[in-house]
């Protein structure tokens with residue numbers, strides 16, 4: 285049989301189970317006698333199964349047998365009675381843990397939402413003790429355990445509420461321990477201990493009615509620290525109640541003894557349920573909020589992506605990948621303003637592929653597209669990084685040369701003219717020769733309007749066409 289780390293942890297709980305059981309028996313035997321408020325081993329048994337699954341069942345059986353047999357020996361029972369108590373009671377303790385474990389369903393979801401709290405209370409804390417403690421009570425009684433002063437029913441109620449409270453206190457603590465790192469848990473426990481102690485001390489020292497402040501404290505803890513806080517608070521409240529009872533302090537002792545202990549168990553159960561409920565509701569709201577925020581963030585990211593794509597589509601020419609006419613206008617305006625502000629120049633060239641219609645007519649539109657793409661790449665490769673090439677429309681292109689005059693622009697333009705005129709464009713239909721005509725002008729200072737600039741470059745292009753094409757006019 286292979287053993288996992290979780291099984292080892294369950295194994296380590298055996299001594300804890302036994303010592304908590306003996307501590308419980310010892311407390312019960314203290315005056316005012318035979319009283320149980322909380323039976324912590326019931327919770328420990330469930331944790332063994334949560335850790336080790338079915339393989340934890342023999343561990344619960346063993347722990348319970350040792351605890352019960354030892355208890356009977358301690359209280360003066362014979363070896364035979366002790367052995368019998370161990371053998372007879374252990375299966376019922378194990379059955380209780382098994383029922384509670386089955387009631388948990390998926391432990392991760394146990395105290396995850398308010399619906400889970402209902403399941404936790406009924407199926408984990410209440411039903412398993414209700415179904416098993418009567419048998420254990422009968423066995424104890426048959427073996428010679430005395431009834432409480434208030435009779436069997438009070439004794440049975442005390443045993444059931446004690447087991448129920450054990451499960452109610454220990455299970456959430458286990459879930460908390462699993463999720464919260466130790467240093468944070470220690471800090472949190474100290475803070476909550478101070479908050480829980482305050483109303484208890486006020487009730488003892490000033491006036492018993494001040495015990496009601498405890499309700500406010502627990503609600504505050506639940507709102508502030510969610511289910512983690514309420515779990516720690518309920519455990520601390522149980523501990524504090526036990527200490528107060530041991531010191532024979534506390535308003536509970538005003539009642540009949542055993543019934544007052546049942547009342548205390550029930551009080552802790554009901555007082556504990558409210559903050560758990562508040563903690564879970566707030567936690568659920570937090571989770572919903574978090575999910576919504578995540579979704580909004582995702583949508584915003586997707587929208588930004590679409591916006592980027594739309595911008596690219598709005599400013600670029602899909603065939604050549606160059607900036608389109610819209611982008612050209614924006615850049616031309618910026619360049620004109622910049623040049624005016626700094627007293628600089630810039631050159632503007634308009635290029636047109638000669639007799640492009642013939643290419644389309646002879647080889648088809650697709651081949652025409654290939655030529656347009658090839659010419660676009662060639663132009664882009666022939667200018668400086670800061671120069672910008674745009675598709676003006678059809679087979680016409682614009683180039684803006686920042687910080688350059690028409691003379692400076694002539695150098696790359698001549699290179700473009702020569703390259704296009706001399707080297708063929710490779711297309712699917714074969715190698716094609718073409719040429720470009722170019723008009724080039726420069727910005728003539730602050731009074732040179734954009735329309736005038738465009739009119740000039742257009743006229744120069746037509747001059748180049750008129751003069752025989754495959755040339756530059758300036």
Ligand SMILES: Nc1nc2c(ncn2[C@@H]2O[C@H](COP(=O)(O)OP(=O)(O)OP(=O)(O)O)[C@@H](O)[C@H]2O)c(=O)[nH]1
Nearest residue numbers: 636637638639640641642644649650652653678679
């Ligand atoms: N393949 C293709 N052809 C286009 C595109 N846009 C415009 N054209 C074509 O480009 C041709 C332009 O013809 P014209 O304006 O007569 O110019 P041209 O034939 O180059 O003659 P010149 O400019 O006088 O040398 C037309 O046949 C348009 O259909 C395009 O995106 N792809």
